[in-house]
Amino acid sequence: MEAPRGIGTFAVWDYVVFAAMLLISAVVGIYHAFAAGGQQTPKDFLMGGRRMTAVPVALSLTASFMSAVTVLGSPSEVYRFGAIFSIFAITYFLVVVISAEVFLPVFYKLGITSTYEYLELRFNKYVRLCGTFLFIVLTILYTGIVIYAPALALNQATGFDLWGAVVATGVVCTFYCTLGGLKAVIWTDVFQVGIMVAGFASVIIQAALIQGGISTILNDAYNGGRLNFWNLNPNPLQRHTFWTIIIGGTFTWTSIYGVNQSQVQRYISCKSRFQAKMSLYINLVALWAILTCSVLCGLALYSRYHDCDPWTAKKVSAPDQLMPYLVLDILQDYPGVPGLFVACAYSGTLSTVSSSINALAAVTVEDLVKPHFTSLSERSLSWISQGLSVLFGVLCIGMAALASLMGSLLQAALSIFGMIGGPLLGLFALGILVPFANSIGALVGLLAGFAITLWVGIGAQLYPPLPERTMPLRLETYGCNSTYNGTNWMTTTEMPFSTSAFQVHNIERTALMDNWYSLSYLYFSTLGTLVTLFVGILTSLSTETTMLFLISKITSPAGLFACRFWRKKTERRPQIPTNQRGLYIQF
Template sequence: MNFTDLVVFFLYIGGIALFGGSFFKRNKTSESYTVGNKDIPGWVVTMSIFATFVSSISYLALPGNAFQSNWNALVFSLSLPIATLIAVKYFVPLYRKINSPSAYTFMEQRFGAWARIYVSLCYLLTQLMRVGTILYLLALTLNAIVGWDIATIILFTGIIVAVYSMLGGITAVLWTDAIQGIILIVGALGCIVYMLFSMPEGPSQIFSIGAEYNKFSLGSFRLDLTEPTFWVVLIYGVFINLQNYGIDQNYVQRYMVLKSDKEAQRSALIGGLIYLPISILFLFIGTALFGYYHSAATLPVELQDVAKADRVFPYFIVNALPPGLTGLMIASIFAAGMSTISTSFNSSATVFLTDYYNRYINKKASNKQHMRVLYMSSAIISLIGVGIGIAMIDVKSALDAWWKLSSIFSGGMLGLFLLAMSTRVKRATGAIIGMIAGILVILWLTFSERILGPDSIGASFHTYLTIVFGTMAIFLVGFLVSYLLKPKHK
């Protein structure tokens, strides 16, 4: 990175931190800290929902995926309208009616305190792993680009995001997310324009090369459950996106900051649908990179390995883009990561305050005590997240196991929510039996190949289907047991 790029990058980092911290005076109550003062514009919430969905993983993984293979990953985005419409019609009005900062108050109302503790604890564990992983991948990318120490980058990024999200509360998170969402879109567009006009035969050459190598394919349309076909990815996308927009505290908290139900539903719908065209941009970057390095430039030998496709985009940013644009692109990657991390910090602190402190530790706490808990929990969560990110440098296998556990947790959460919304029986027996059945199915699908071998039935399904079968098992078993145990009236 030259001087211009460094100036662009650090101006962005410093500007975001100062802007986010400037909302400190607005957080006079715990309510304003967690759900705002009902004065945040709808477009800001919409862009925040979009920016929360896009992490630095998406920003780098989608181009790498398209460079390596094709546009099969776009099918995941095509499932967004289905999941978003379901969330807008059923989940958003539900949370607005309950009027709680936490998404998991509903679970206690339906099945009792155990359900609230289970889903909120699963959420907190998942968020810690999410923060650590994004910090690590962000640092790994920046290390590859500029050579800075990975642990230092993790610590620096974690502290910066923690400070402004802790000082500014949900208002700072929403506004900075909106700005970061705009920056990452501008960065992606700038990169595409540069590649289009760098082709020896003009912009059309990218399309001709992509068509020649079948780079625009959406994958196979065969009914094969062992491969990531169009249908497998579509079904997987519906369940994952329904989990994100329907039960994830990161999104539910945003539904609560607006004044009316219509505003909340509109922001949820548009914020989800924006990702579809932007994911096309990211995938097109990967296809354009493939065309660029097949005509205008040559990749070094160490990056020609298919397994290293994710490193091609960072290499292009450093070695091909002009000064200034390189800094903007690195800022865009940071924007994608920082928006997701800041959301996790604020929403996790909100869950701890609402679902644990207010419920079990101090039911009559003052507003001053609430604010102290929010600040302290935000700081602790950020420190743990930074620690996990640093631990990933050397202890990758253990954290891979953690990621598998987090998928088990999240699968159980979605099934339990769907069961709660579809039955009026308040007995917890059906929910508990269904949850156990679903977790057993997820465990079987996750570890059957390792324990029983590659010829086992569980190993014959693609990993994308784990959350699908697990969620369906929880819902169907829970619903059936609840129906059978339903008291009969004369």
């Protein structure tokens, strides 16, 4: 096995590859701004004219999933906690099936642009506004993390100014998203997912060659306890076990794929319901491929540094910097390839941020502008959509500053989705799966779910779980010799190892901290969803003497089954007509 050397630096060809990726992304946006007459209506800008097909939409969904948080955070996760992360393969299957068979049919049949329009059809406008507000907060917070992640990679790899990279990310995304709308987002994603796969593949192939083959990498991982696939401990306080990943992960990712506007907006832009479903199932295959690449990169990291951990040895200031460190270590003799990896991380960010900006513009136009300014023309709404894209691009850049305080990128991102996405998933599930739920139950359930997850989420940030809960695996430094210590290592922007920069130190631990605040971050979404559902059901039953069952277009097949179940236990009464999108039946 080749002896470790000092890491390399960016060369001219690396900058050329990186700049080419940015240029092509911008050109795609310009093309779709003017192709076929440009973005004449909000439908063209926000929904691609509802003429998209399965394959590009599937690749776009994949690219957004494979953000820089995935490129940098997942291999680091495997390096520190082991290959149990690969159990997410089962989670992804469950998430895609639930999204395709429960949520997609409802949203697609309604022909809506904003998923939160459903909440007004099902409940009332106040529930819709609450859902819209939570989505906007969630998306801006998450996008801040996604913008900060590749800037951190650039800083580690090239010494490029951290905040210069943050601003550049936001500006490029805002540019092509504002010009080209959803079509530009989807087709740049198709290009960028190719860049991301190429970046991962270059690392895996070169690591296998240097380490002596995949078998050596797996052998090192086995000896280091990294092949820990089957931890069946049911304790919900353990950070990652088989059950936390399957149960907690399914709820967390369903809140993203099933009801989050950024994802839903793309698959309901397909020209048919069949194409929309196919986009999700094709995306599943791509998710498995990405997960395999992430796990292999994490095991390659461990094989390379199993006897000299760069983080413990102070060669990097945070675990999320390990992947760019590895790239500059093993690919320094191949001009342009380190640039390809940084372009890989940056592409993940461009795809995620652009889809977030487009979704924020769609929700704001549909939920906040159109209901209050009914006289606006289609052309005016199109201009407003583009202006909102610029505004949200600026806001997302600003939120990246908060992301710099969040610690571990992957856990921070999923924690935010859990705290806000969980109650939102519970709210939609209440409307789609519980026919007798009413607007009072929806509001009370949403507030209860959000309060509970906010409590445990903030508590976990202030009082992070102890090592016996997170269970990090052992990292060694006995192999760090003079070759390492004599190297002039690049200074990087420091970032705390803890999951939070807000951690309270030097305080006596209590049972509340060691139990409630130590709940696995993957269960935040589960907790929020179940509390919202449970409280919503109880409140609906206690505030509605006459049950109103919503059938037809705004209830899923599962909801219709529940309706039939209740009908057998109640006396049939006359029907109450409503609008063309649904039908209320009183029992």
